[in-house]
Amino acid sequence: MSSSAVRISSQDEVGTRLGRVRTTGFVENGPAFVPRPRRVLESYALVLVHAGVGAYVDDEIGSRPIEPGDVITVSPGCPHWYGPPPGGTWSEIFLVFDGPLFDALAVDGVLDARDPIRRVAPLKVWRDRVAEFADRVRPGDTTARRRELLELAALLVDVRGERHDVEPVTRGIRHAKNRLAGDLRADLDLRAVAASAGLPYETFRKQFRAAVGTSPAAFRLDRRIEAARALLRMTDMTHAAIAASLGFADEYHFAKRFRERAGVSPRDYRRARSKI
Template sequence: MVGDADPRHPWIRGTHPLDYRAEVVSSWAQYAAPTPLLRDHGLVCLGAGEQSDARTGFSNRRLDSHALVFVSSGAGEYHDRRVGRRTVSSPAVIRVPPGRLHGYGPAPDGWTEHWLLFDGVTVRALLDLGAFDTRRPVAQLRQMPAEVPEFFAELRGVLESARRSARVTASALCLRLIALAAEVEIHDEDADRVADRVIAALREHAADRIEIAERARRLGLSPATLRAVVHEATGRSPHEFIVTTRIERAQDLLVRTELPVGAIGAAVGYDDPAFFSRLFARKAGVPPTEFRAQHTRRPPSP
């Protein structure tokens, strides 16, 4: 069957001495000892692997780290005491936090999975931003990202490497895979439409000097619903989202125009120049004048 597709997995090619992509996919697992510096200040990859045509799974398992499992073909089941039993039908992902007693595995026909273990302080941000939503341990995907096999193949190589820089590469690949899953996750379409409308309106009228309750009324929502919608979509409160939008617009105006700082503050919703400068410095890390000096492009001196 050299050079022919495997009928069970059409994307797997037969071996060919001149085609490095032709190697038949095999099951593998690679683990890495924790890197304290990455764990304590970022994200550390603790292991990754692949199970092609897997027929067995786990039961009553409790992990010390977070796990993300991509199921690219086949179907099966996930279960834990919090959510009960959930059907897993490819393409899908399974997300498991540390300490949760759980189990999952394929139906008798098997499935293909890629799995990832990781930990670190960055996970808190991923949880708050909704990129790793453990409230929904099983999530359906619109499609399996084409990059997944490629990223896992690269991850296998860097986890085998003894170079210190390989730990950083593994961390970056972990983050990219987590982001890929979040990008293609299927959400409630009606809720997404409401969120898109709300976010667009808040962006458009961010500079308006009106209270949150009035913004909610104009959108036909209660203040509580507005808070819930915005937090689910952005991980922020409506007030935080509006402030962030204003500061981002101010950054753009500082770089693209020569408007005075006070005028820029007024343009984004702040009439008090001193208050705007203090707020900008707190959010951007530097005062407006310094931000402009750092980021404005100028022709080289003669």
């Protein structure tokens, strides 16, 4: 068996107002390592597995098998673990990044903590693309850094477009997702959403969960919480104003739902992010 190696290709703590590519690197024949408690990142991460098999585990989706060609995207504050089984190894390329640009992608559903795995193909093309980005020297001037961040955003959007491992989303479910993710302040009637998708409510609810991995109500709540994360991090809006802008009944209701999903209060989340 080949020896294992971890190589950090680049690190950048400067960045721009759009964000930064904090760390990139490569793992070759990495062994299993199970952190206790589960690892929680302060930034987003993309991991392309190109050799070996294993699993991804978090509290939202449980355990999912990972094979070569799977891309894992990890969101800040999400307790998780991924890696090969005991005694096994795998190889990966990883990118760690953060900033308002990627918070916006999270709000738009490109970086979705409840849907962290995509299968990409052909593997060699994707491996070469991600490896080239990871292994380059990070640019030194602001304009070049901005271009690189937009290139990374495009890569993430392209990964999101790949979906070889799940049931295709029907036109009606796609329409429903767009309605549920839009105008987060509105009080939507889920039965009306089902009707607009051309489906009886129970059929809609079952098909939505099968295609998206969560219920329509939970999907909409998660979009609100993702938007709240971005507003807490990127603005000085009061908690009451954020609650009103996202359709929560009041500040107390917002704080309760935010803690249920994020694991911390809005106040603690904002305080922690202000120190990064």
